[in-house]
Amino acid sequence: MPSREPIRYHVAMPEPQAHELHIEMEIPGLAGRDDIDLAFPVWAPGSYLVRDFCRHIYDLEVRGATGASLASVRLDKGRWRIRTGQGKVIVRYRVFAFEVSVRTSFLDDSRAFLSGTSLFFFVEGEVDRPCLLRIVPRSGWSVTTALPGLPGHAHTFRAQSYDELVDSPVEVGPHRRLAFNIDRTRFAIAMQGQTNLSRPRLLSTLRAIATTTGSIFGGFPFARYLFIIHALPHRGGGLEHANSSTLDVAGFSFEDEKGYQSFAELAAHELFHAWNVKRIHDRALGPFDYGKENYTELLWFHEGFTEYVQGLILVRAGLLAAERYLKDLAESWGRYLGHPGRNVSSLSQLSYEAWVKQYKPADNHPNRMVSYYDKGRWAGLVLDLELNLSTGGRRGIFDLFRRLWRRHGARQRPIDAGVIRREAEDLAGRSLAGYFDRFIDGKAELPVPALLKRIGIAVVASSPFAQEKSDAIKAARLLGFSGLVFSNTGDDAVVKNVVPGSPAWRAGLTYGDAVAAVGGTRVSAATVGKRLADVAPGHEVELVFFRKDELRQVRLRMARNPERRWAFTIDPKADQARRRLRRHWLGKGG
Numbered sequence: 001m002p003s004r005e006p007i008r009y010h011v012a013m014p015e016p017q018a019h020e021l022h023i024e025m026e027i028p029g030l031a032g033r034d035d036i037d038l039a040f041p042v043w044a045p046g047s048y049l050v051r052d053f054c055r056h057i058y059d060l061e062v063r064g065a066t067g068a069s070l071a072s073v074r075l076d077k078g079r080w081r082i083r084t085g086q087g088k089v090i091v092r093y094r095v096f097a098f099e100v101s102v103r104t105s106f107l108d109d110s111r112a113f114l115s116g117t118s119l120f121f122f123v124e125g126e127v128d129r130p131c132l133l134r135i136v137p138r139s140g141w142s143v144t145t146a147l148p149g150l151p152g153h154a155h156t157f158r159a160q161s162y163d164e165l166v167d168s169p170v171e172v173g174p175h176r177r178l179a180f181n182i183d184r185t186r187f188a189i190a191m192q193g194q195t196n197l198s199r200p201r202l203l204s205t206l207r208a209i210a211t212t213t214g215s216i217f218g219g220f221p222f223a224r225y226l227f228i229i230h231a232l233p234h235r236g237g238g239l240e241h242a243n244s245s246t247l248d249v250a251g252f253s254f255e256d257e258k259g260y261q262s263f264a265e266l267a268a269h270e271l272f273h274a275w276n277v278k279r280i281h282d283r284a285l286g287p288f289d290y291g292k293e294n295y296t297e298l299l300w301f302h303e304g305f306t307e308y309v310q311g312l313i314l315v316r317a318g319l320l321a322a323e324r325y326l327k328d329l330a331e332s333w334g335r336y337l338g339h340p341g342r343n344v345s346s347l348s349q350l351s352y353e354a355w356v357k358q359y360k361p362a363d364n365h366p367n368r369m370v371s372y373y374d375k376g377r378w379a380g381l382v383l384d385l386e387l388n389l390s391t392g393g394r395r396g397i398f399d400l401f402r403r404l405w406r407r408h409g410a411r412q413r414p415i416d417a418g419v420i421r422r423e424a425e426d427l428a429g430r431s432l433a434g435y436f437d438r439f440i441d442g443k444a445e446l447p448v449p450a451l452l453k454r455i456g457i458a459v460v461a462s463s464p465f466a467q468e469k470s471d472a473i474k475a476a477r478l479l480g481f482s483g484l485v486f487s488n489t490g491d492d493a494v495v496k497n498v499v500p501g502s503p504a505w506r507a508g509l510t511y512g513d514a515v516a517a518v519g520g521t522r523v524s525a526a527t528v529g530k531r532l533a534d535v536a537p538g539h540e541v542e543l544v545f546f547r548k549d550e551l552r553q554v555r556l557r558m559a560r561n562p563e564r565r566w567a568f569t570i571d572p573k574a575d576q577a578r579r580r581l582r583r584h585w586l587g588k589g590g
Helices: 162-166 199-217 257-272 299-316 322-337 347-355 372-390 397-409 417-428 433-440 448-454 471-476 503-507 528-533 576-589
Strands: 007-012 020-027 035-039 057-064 072-076 079-083 089-096 112-114 131-136 142-145 156-159 170-173 176-182 185-192 224-232 237-240 244-250 457-462 484-486 493-498 514-518 540-547 550-557 565-570
Touching (some): 057 079, 131 162, 131 170, 156 162, 170 185, 176 199, 185 199, 199 257, 199 299, 237 257, 244 257, 299 322, 299 397, 299 576, 322 372, 322 565, 322 576, 347 372, 347 433, 372 417, 372 433, 372 576, 397 417, 417 433, 448 457, 484 528, 503 550, 514 528
Parallel strands (some): 007 131, 185 224
Antiparallel strands (some): 007 020, 035 079, 057 089, 112 170, 142 170, 176 185, 237 244, 457 565, 484 493, 514 540
């Protein structure tokens, strides 16, 4: 059977000062189809929010092979029906590209970044048709993508389908290109922007991460992988793709180890996604419906568990000392416990509602929700330790991922929550109903400290001011707790949140109230927290505040601050059995 004629895309950038990419799409004649529906994606896989990319389309025109205009009807915000007469269709349009992120396209006179779902139409019913992509860069610019090139045609690339086309971002500009090999797999790097990142250290870091991650799965599912790194004024996160990832990092954040660790964590996270989510994928996440939300209850697994394993990968790769990993883990646990909404919704619910709640948070979001990244990370730790304890240190979370890869991902068999549970129980050799019912589909507090103690980790929780050297400071910070959370923007002490059940909650304060004075002393955003902390638990204090334009006052009886400083350390007194469990968890560092 002969291969089908591809859909061709042509991208030019003749006027970068307008930040508009000029796109031409050539659709071959489709036998038996007098009409086609042309559609534009509303979201980018890996980023679970409807973004309506079509809002950036301008000057759309549709013509036939002779240049004559073709009849078209707009069906909705992102779909057009075109009368083709089974002939060739040429679609021309411009896309405004001026948002710096890993999921959107960008163009100025210094570079271009092409993210397919924000640029390219598709023909409904033809997403599995091959595609050709030709880029016309500005003079002196390079073009780098994970797509294979078309021999004999400069800056022209092949994709087996529309899915592969839009899953392969393209970096265009004067970027620096580096590479390394691990056995027969080629890892390329396209690095754009100003940075104090050491190139030798960049290469050694990515090599260590890739080597460690590949060893977890017994090799790589790709022959070539591309890291696109944007060095920007501020970190912007990452986005995974099947054969590449985009990493937006703070370019001048590498003056200390913290910057390198942050970069390594991001790189490990996105590379692990080449398996978890891109190949070990949910039935709801491929084939994609680009025209609407693709609801899934597994973001706690795809994102949260990946958030968890990224640190373990760095420990195993020799990039992060076990002691530092435990220190970071303890600090993160303390921050997590500070989320009042962490146990209001189940993880499966948090995943499903991400489209409408996680990325469009209402004022009460902190009290009703928590990120599936954050809670999913701790659920991953709990399952890892449950597997470890159940098998006497022989199995853990990486064994679960290996099994899911070999039995499902490598065979292109999608997974669901039932598959994860069955495979985990098979590894554990027992029912894990308590885990999945209580922590994934339920709302119980995750037993992180108790489980860590069982594998030889010393756990200590103390007042955050217990270590203050000055008794005067300790006395001043006995920390009466009001339950008020203030906005970190502006000079006024504006209430951003009120913790349910707290003194401020019972007194009736709410979002947007502007506190003007505490105990008769004028306060600002910089001082309000200090003045509230001066009031000992059980004592009352008067607050004067504005609600809109009305001046009000109220008395608060302060409670004891629930905040704790956590410490996780290797317990030198642990018995042999617990040391064995700890070594299995942390690897050599345990």
